[in-house]
Amino acid sequence: MAERNRPGDAGDPGDEVYDADAVTDDEVADDEELDGDEPVSRGGTAVKERTRGSGPKARKEARRTGLFGRIGGFFREVVSELRKVIWxxxxxxxxxxxxxxxxxxxxxxxxxxxxxxxxxxxxxxxxx
Incomplete structure (x- = not known):
């Protein structure tokens, strides 16, 4: 029987591949000068992405569903989490x-x- 590949095992398809030539936040590329007068660019800006149902309006609407809506939401989340379990x-x-x-x-x-x-x-x- 073949051994199952689990998250974190070597060769896991979910493992991220890193570029060895990439410049990290702590490093500065060789071709950039550090004058002290100009800020050094270190990559793109972080953008907070919103998904549907993640804003304050969505949270307020979630509270309006009532007791049975919240109970149903709880069980939907339980089922969703159980699908992620590695049995x-x-x-x-x-x-x-x-x-x-x-x-x-x-x-x-x-x-x-x-x-x-x-x-x-x-x-x-x-x-x-």
Whole structure:
């Protein structure tokens, strides 16, 4: 069975490719002079882009939908987020479940032994 490619893995299609010759904000291109009198241009300006439904008017309209509209919006967002989840394979799920059950069993045994030991120690100390 082939291993799935996950975000962040090497070769992920979503990985960005950077130009090695690009000038960063901290660097200045060799052909630019630093006179001190003129500001040095370091690239384009940042523009705040608005998407539909992201302004104050849209937020005000969202508040006007009422209780049931907000509840419906909540469930639409929940479904949208669940579509983004990378669900484990059956083999991964069984492995993770086994690890969790084993860890809980070990921790329960440790706490049980400590409880038993401290209980016996207290009864011995106070003559019970």
């Amino acid at each position: 484990p394979t059956r083999k991964e799920l069984i492995t993770y479940t086994t690890i969790v059950i084993g860890f809980v069993t070990v921790m329960t045994a440790i706490v049980g032994l400590l409880d038993y030991g401290f209980g016996k120690g207290i009864l011995w100390a106070f003559g019970g």
